[in-house]
Amino acid sequence: MTDRVKVKRSMPSLIGGIFTGLVVIALWMLLVGTGFPLIVVGVLLAIAVGGWIRLADL
Amino acid sequence: MMTPRQAAFRAGYRPRISPWYSGTVHVLLIAALGLATIIYCARHVQNPVWTDWLVLPLTLFGTNVFEWAMHRFLMHRPVKGFMGIYKRHTLAHHQFFTDHEVSFDDTRDFRITFFPPYALSLFICMSAAGAYLLHFVWSTNAAWLLVCSTSFMYLNYEFFHWGCHVKNDGIIRRIPLMNTIRRHHIAHHNQSIMMNVNMNLTYPIADWLFRTTDLDRGLLGHVFNGCDTRYVRRDLKKARNSAPDSRLAKV
Numbered sequence: 290m291t292d293r294v295k296v297k298r299s300m301p302s303l304i305g306g307i308f309t310g311l312v313v314i315a316l317w318m319l320l321v322g323t324g325f326p327l328i329v330v331g332v333l334l335a336i337a338v339g340g341w342i343r344l345a346d347l
Numbered sequence: 348m349m350t351p352r353q354a355a356f357r358a359g360y361r362p363r364i365s366p367w368y369s370g371t372v373h374v375l376l377i378a379a380l381g382l383a384t385i386i387y388c389a390r391h392v393q394n395p396v397w398t399d400w401l402v403l404p405l406t407l408f409g410t411n412v413f414e415w416a417m418h419r420f421l422m423h424r425p426v427k428g429f430m431g432i433y434k435r436h437t438l439a440h441h442q443f444f445t446d447h448e449v450s451f452d453d454t455r456d457f458r459i460t461f462f463p464p465y466a467l468s469l470f471i472c473m474s475a476a477g478a479y480l481l482h483f484v485w486s487t488n489a490a491w492l493l494v495c496s497t498s499f500m501y502l503n504y505e506f507f508h509w510g511c512h513v514k515n516d517g518i519i520r521r522i523p524l525m526n527t528i529r530r531h532h533i534a535h536h537n538q539s540i541m542m543n544v545n546m547n548l549t550y551p552i553a554d555w556l557f558r559t560t561d562l563d564r565g566l567l568g569h570v571f572n573g574c575d576t577r578y579v580r581r582d583l584k585k586a587r588n589s590a591p592d593s594r595l596a597k598v
Contacts, residue, residue: 296363296364296365296366298365299431301431301463301465302463304465305463305464305465305468306465308465308468308469309380309464309465309468312380312468312471312472313380316380316383316384316387319387320383320386320387338376338464341367341372341376342463342464342465344365344367345365345367345368345369345372345373345458346364346365346367346368347368347373347458347463347464347465
């Protein structure tokens with residue numbers, strides 16, 4: 290069994306997370322539409338994806 | 348069989364993977380981004396004529412050279428401003444996977460196998476910029492087809508790369524093109540030749556064209572070589588004396 294060490298997150302995961310979040314919301318609006326509830330869902334999805342990229346330190 | 352150095356690298360790398368990381372989410376995210384882009388662009392292609400379709404073979408060739416150039420000149424060279432790519436690839440991916448042990452053990456190893464999802468996001472944006480220009484000089488359909496095909500080629504790249512590092516090759520050895528790139532890429536993971544040889548990861552076209560290949564045969568022979576090691580060159584320049592070439596033992 291391996292001991293887990295403290296993960297120091299890198300700058301690319303922060304920039305990449307934000308950038309991918311923007312791409313996700315753009316793709317979402319292009320594919321699904323731009324009604325207010327849809328935009329809210331798209332923003333939440335983008336935050337989830339971007340946040341995960343940061344937390345997972347990709 | 349894994350060398351002690353490779354085993355030590357793996358043992359040091361794995362605990363540093365974030366507990367939030369999931370290989371399954373990583374793969375699904377790449378697939379979702381790629382497929383969403385393909386679906387959106389494909390829906391806009393209307394009544395294409397034959398000249399529109401010409402963009403497909405040109406994109407196949409262009410992405411093949413692009414993949415080769417990125418790998419040869421950025422991923423294996425310490426270039427100022429792109430050091431992160433070099434470190435992630437040459438100093439991590441190539442230490443984790445060598446031609447002695449080329450397989451991942453579980454989905455957490457996808458962290459070091461696949462590109463991060465923002466690489467695809469960047470390529471989609473680059474492709475969209477190219478498509479915007481193509482729309483003026485060629486046609487609107489060609490522009491949509493360009494983004495479709497570049498996104499498809501990216502997914503193709505990641506899928507073939509997975510096929511190169513998956514442990515059980517019982518099926519892949521029998522799939523044309525995929526078996527070719529598996530042998531081609533495993534050879535590339537030999538650390539004494541990795542800086543200059545076998546840079547393609549989809550179809551070894553640019554490697555054949557620019558003579559950065561470990562095979563001595565023609566274009567079709569390269570693309571459909573499969574697992575055949577009879578044409579492997581014996582005169583390859585080696586970077587340094589390292590472990591023996593494990594492929595040659597199998598001939």
